[in-house]
Amino acid sequence: MEKSKVKITNKTHIKPNKEIGRKECQLVTFDLPYLAFYYNQKLMFYKGSDFEGMVAKLKDGLGVVLVDFYQLAGKLGKDEEGVFRVEYDNEMKGVEVVEALAEEIGTEDLLVEEGTATFKDLIPYNGISNLEGAHRPLLGVQLTKLKDGIAIGCALNHAILDGSSTWHFMSSWAEICSGSDSISVPPFLERTNARNTRVKLDLTLPPDPHASSNGESKDPLPSSNGDAKPGPQLREKVFKFSESAIDKIKSRVNQSSGSKPFSTFQSLSAHIWRHVTIARDLKPEDYTVYTVFADCRKRVDPRMPESYFGNLIQAIFTVTGAGLLLANSPEFGAATIRKAIESHDAKAIEERNKEWESAPKIFQFKDAGVNCVAVGSSPRFKVYEVDFGWGKPEGVRSGGNNRFDGMVYLYQGEQKKKSGGRSIDVEITLENFAMERLEKDDEFLLVGV
Structure with missing residues (x-):
């Protein structure tokens, strides 16, 4: 455009x-x-x-x-x-x-x-x-x-x-x-x-650049690595997973999951993590990190209401070898993700907060981990019910800010606004070569489903 x-x-x-x-x-x-x-x-x-x-x-x-x-x-x-x-x-x-x-x-x-x-x-x-x-x-x-x-x-x-x-x-x-x-x-x-610890940060508020009138400006923060090297060429794409595709992914992951089935989120996350790892052509000994920005409203003690206004999320990390992730069934990735999410309880949140408060570190948005897949947003958000009086939206998307290699946003699928179904739109940002491989991965796309 x-x-x-x-x-x-x-x-x-x-x-x-x-x-x-x-x-x-x-x-x-x-x-x-x-x-x-x-x-x-x-x-x-x-x-x-x-x-x-x-x-x-x-x-x-x-x-x-x-x-x-x-x-x-x-x-x-x-x-x-x-x-x-x-x-x-x-x-x-x-x-x-x-x-x-x-x-x-x-x-x-x-x-x-x-x-x-x-x-x-x-x-x-x-x-x-x-x-x-x-x-x-x-x-x-x-x-x-x-x-x-x-x-x-x-x-x-x-x-x-x-x-x-x-x-x-x-x-x-x-x-x-x-x-x-x-x-x-x-x-x-x-x-x-939710938290009453007063943390002083050594960050200077930037001056008001009155000279700038176009809404664009330079980032006032220093580079996290200190080297002004050009970054990798990234590309974004929306992959649309229909209800039947979501059911197929859940079925595959849950083939031998025992009495407690994996959720839609856990199943889809494992599917994405696995196939992005394949697309990146990682070596078996390379680490890959899965990160989810998890809502902590029901996890903190005391619980906070759903209407809590602010940030009440924390990044949950789990890591494994690329070879281990790919050599095992899809259940392995889902189980790894589920364990990390379930263990992030009120005690873990408290420990994370205390650790951060004792030595505050301001992260850059791209510091989510090596060979990372980081999942934000959620298909639980009822984005297609945001009706200002002239009908439901034709589409909902994230903008270009806060994207890096491996950033994923999940949304209700567009079909949901018409059929009330369970389809999910997956926005993925990857390096060019990995995106090209992912686009040709029939197993990821569930071709024929």
Whole structure:
């Protein structure tokens, strides 16, 4: 998609439509590691002909929903002791909303299976680090008029919320736009109930680059390896697994699993891990890491409500030799993943937090491990139920930020919006040569299923 196809026509800011006053909210141990990530990006696109009416409804609804989700209208700051926090007051600009035209592009064009380069210009804040939330809105929205509908591109500061909170906000915004006077599930904003340790980080908030007007900027963080070598050539692709394909994968993994069957997530994860390892052509003695960003709301003690607003995820790692993974049946990978996930209980979370707090390390988004497969998002998120009053989305995608070799995003499959089925869309980013091999792997694709 060439730049010339997307033309910015307007830029405004939306604030909560009620006076809230000064609010401050300390970021906690679950939030802080993501300061060095980039803004999370989501793109949803819908059919419709009344673009101006849609934009007006979205802006009005945003003003209402931000009363509850006011943190998204604030900015990053530090208190007098150097502890990071979200700050809000009525003088702040609020959420940035950009309007744009791309009338040569239709919703069908955005359903392509190739990756996010196709729609990079439909989502704001490409390559913007979360630290820049000190002078930039914590939520940026771009509303683009398409040939036959609207694209809603959102960039959300990952230091203040995870995937569960993102989709809680999106569904609440849609609820208001669909005619509700209030949202059915208000966000739980007391982060310190999950963790109340004050951690001071030696990170300097970047200055406000007023000279930059195009929304693009350099990452203010130093390189994690210190060497400015060009990275590998990466490519993204969406692989669509139908209900029957998912059932086939589960059946294969569960052939000899005993009394406790592997879940859809465990089965599909093992399938992806195994075939990405084959595609990478690793040596038997090479290590490969599987990483899942797991929701800890039900794992912490005391449990936190589903409506907890913030980051309440931790990366869970497991590692094995490539030869061992491939020499065994698919059950081996699934069992390895299940063991890592099940062992990450309240005690393990507490130990991880204490270890991190004693020697805080700010990770770069790509530090997920050697020969890694890292899974984010979840097919549990009801993304196709985000209806702003003009029907369900035609498609939902992640943007280009926070992608690296081996990053995987899982979403409900597009078919789900029509049939209520269990299909899953798998977004994968890999080095070029590995992606070419994966695309030709009939066993991975379950050709004929």
